[in-house]
Amino acid sequence: MQKILILGANSAIAKATARIWASRDTKLYLVGRSEKKLSALIQDLKTRGNANIFGETLDLTDSTQHDSLIARAKHQLQGIDLAFIAHGVLGDQKTAERSWETSKELLDVNFLSPASLCARLANDFEANKKGHLCVITSVAGDRGRASNYVYGTAKGALSIFLSGLRNRLSAANVPVTDLRLGFVDTPMTESYPKGLLWASPDVVASGIVKAVERKKDIVYLPWFWCWIMMIICSIPEKIFKKLKI
């Protein structure tokens, strides 16, 4: 039985992923901020037939709670085989430009909070030589763009942090999977007009499950973002700085 800790379980992508995992031989510990949403999700997964669903509500930006959270999850699950970190906030770039406070909040939620969780989980996994870290980042972190560079900075920093952890933890045989997501049609991206490049949470979720099974290092979801980002990253800065993309 695989024991999985899901952080930011109320996000649309985490919900879809949790449903796939719950349909297998797993035990889940779900953490989300909204109690109402979390209770509906736990009830849903149990109704679908998995009795081993646990969870708690917590604001994950409060890093002083992280150690005790991990301890509770570990106790309830009797060990953690996989930690999936899915929380994040897109925010509004224009507001962030005007207010450093908003920028700082975005960096908090999207970088400091997941990094703190990763750091603690990594120590635990390394000591036990067992575990798997799996974190949602973004294609926005591959290159800074005027339209969302604050969010992109946080996600890019997180990717670098994960790359360092992966390097360190490979000796302990602990995989670190960086899930670089493209556009996903979720409440987070509600106000965006949708086009051909948009994927549904279900499609992304099955990609996540596969990436975890294959212990991937870095994976772009959906796959075509790998090629899009390769092109975007290869544009010389001299030209790139003038583009509106």
Add this chain to the structure above:
Amino acid sequence: MAVYQKISIHQSWGRYPKAHNQAALRLKNRFDDLPILQKETSFLPRGMGRSYGDSCLNEDAHLLLTRSLDHLMEFDPNTGLLRAEAGVTFEEILDFAVAKGFFLPVTPGTKFVTLGGAIANDVHGKNHHVDGNISHHLLQFELLRSNGERLICSQTSNEDMFYATIGGLGLTGLITWAEIKLRPIQNPFITQEVVKTTGLSDFFALSKDPKKEWTYTVSWLDCLARKEQVGRGLYIRGNHAKAEFTKASIKGPGSKKSVPFDFPSFALSGPTVKAFNLLYYNKQLSRQTAGMTHYDPFFYPLDAIHDWNRIYGKRGFLQWQCVVPFSDGQDAIKEILGSISKSGQGSFLSVLKTFGDIPSLGLMSFPRPGVTLALDFPNTGEKLYRLLDRLDDVTKAAKGSVYVAKDARMSKENFRAFYPRLQDFSRFVDPKFSSSFWRRVTS
């Protein structure tokens, strides 16, 4: 976040009429009250937007998107009772239930509808003659009114609101969750027979099926047939397969195709419709065939092509479905098919079925004993609207009714005639709820 758009991204399945200035609010969970907005606006719950006309649109006002209410709440494998949030789709229910040996008690021709939407239109399926509408398998639901009241509605509690909300077009408030009784099945397969019919009387003879040997029956009609051939088509009947058929896998047919762009308007013009109908009718040469099929192609042949509505192009299309009582049924259907044939505006898919005599529960439910005919037409404008007005009049003269879920243009007068309990229903409409359809037929 609610954003008004000049032309809303939320259109109806027929893509006619187009809604302007519509703002959408995504519901966060089933526990919260409805958002508080300025006085002038109104709400309309919206699930998958599979209603064809304007009953799922709310121009110059707000939609409440229910799809995020997609949680299952309780399931009893002994009785088949399922409680689920209203935004759960029939596809999601099937994905969950079939593996556990259960099936939807009643399903329309698409599984891309939500539970809430199915109740609000009191949907029917190919088994109406034996099992009635979806509401005949509905035990209870919660209705959230704009004043914050939460009513548990069933045949014994808040029963007035129960009967008003069934088929109530989302106007009585927001259904947050509902409880239905699923049907036990042995496997996901259907034993099916297809009989080639030579005309309407042939269809009516087959439909009698006095012993009700077939759970599911429906007939596809070649609507371009003329004179004595009027009503020829393929009569399709099926039953859930017995336990011995278990060999094939439980998964449905795999890949889904989709229509990536709008077809130009000539794609479905006279000649192509004619060719399709001719080919479809003649694809079966023998009088009768029998076989085994998965439930997916049997119930949902069109769901295999995502966004199939786009083949009708930007102008969209109109569906029209009537029911006429048995007494005048054959004559009225003949007259309707005759008018269409004469107008030269072929219907791409024409479906004929008999409804059973199980009385509908909702004040505004569409099904009633008789024969029902469903047609769809590319939107060719005034000429088509005039034809449909004529079909409405024939239906009214035969004391029948026309289905609101498919309507984009019926007149106020005809609406009143088709739904005699309208006045009674109006008392239960939530003062903050409305729709483009409702304003069109009542204001």
